[in-house]
Amino acid sequence: MSEVFDALKFDERGLVAAVAQQHDTGEVLMLAWMNREAIAETLASGQACYFSRSRNRLWRKGESSGQTQRLVELRIDCDGDAVLLLVDQTGVACHTGRRSCFYTAVQDGGLVEIAAPVVASETLYGN
């Protein structure tokens, strides 16, 4: 594992950017952040674990919603400040109930919603 951490350059907050991609379809699901502990836990457990900047703690993806991400492969970029997680997403990645967090497109200078929720947010998190 030391080889992995040697290849990573954590920023002043101790974080690297993490892109989650559905391993078979190539869909980019979300962008989150990982600290050393999140990287270690993800590799050890085989389930994506991020660091939540808003909650300032580890965020085991799906801990509330059940929408977990099984790790297929973790890749590191050339300068070590970003990782790509190839995952198998259970259900949806976005807290809005959409498959991907990137559901807003810029078209003709304005915003267009290009994906609808496939599950209600209340179903994921209760009322």
Added chain:
Amino acid sequence: MSEVFDALKFDERGLVAAVAQQHDTGEVLMLAWMNREAIAETLASGQACYFSRSRNRLWRKGESSGQTQRLVELRIDCDGDAVLLLVDQTGVACHTGRRSCFYTAVQDGGLVEIAAPVVASETLYGN
């Protein structure tokens, strides 16, 4: 354009994370950063322009190497602190001459190079 900027939450450095993905194959090419000016220029020119943190200036992708990225669509994530650029990559995205910057995989706790350069770095940038 104000609608676009209203949807973005730039961090304390004035940046959002930007993921570049090849629009047709789904390959994640790189992760970089954009400030307001980079977003505006990218949308206006139709060519990816990032903000280089190391050089502290706009970085018109391909300005030195010729390896430009034509913008197909820019998408914003649910909390507005990351964008996904669907692009058509000319040549290679990585300065090492590899198609993607994410060419190092973690396998069995160690690092494995999963992609070789398709063009020599010297060819891209001279000697």
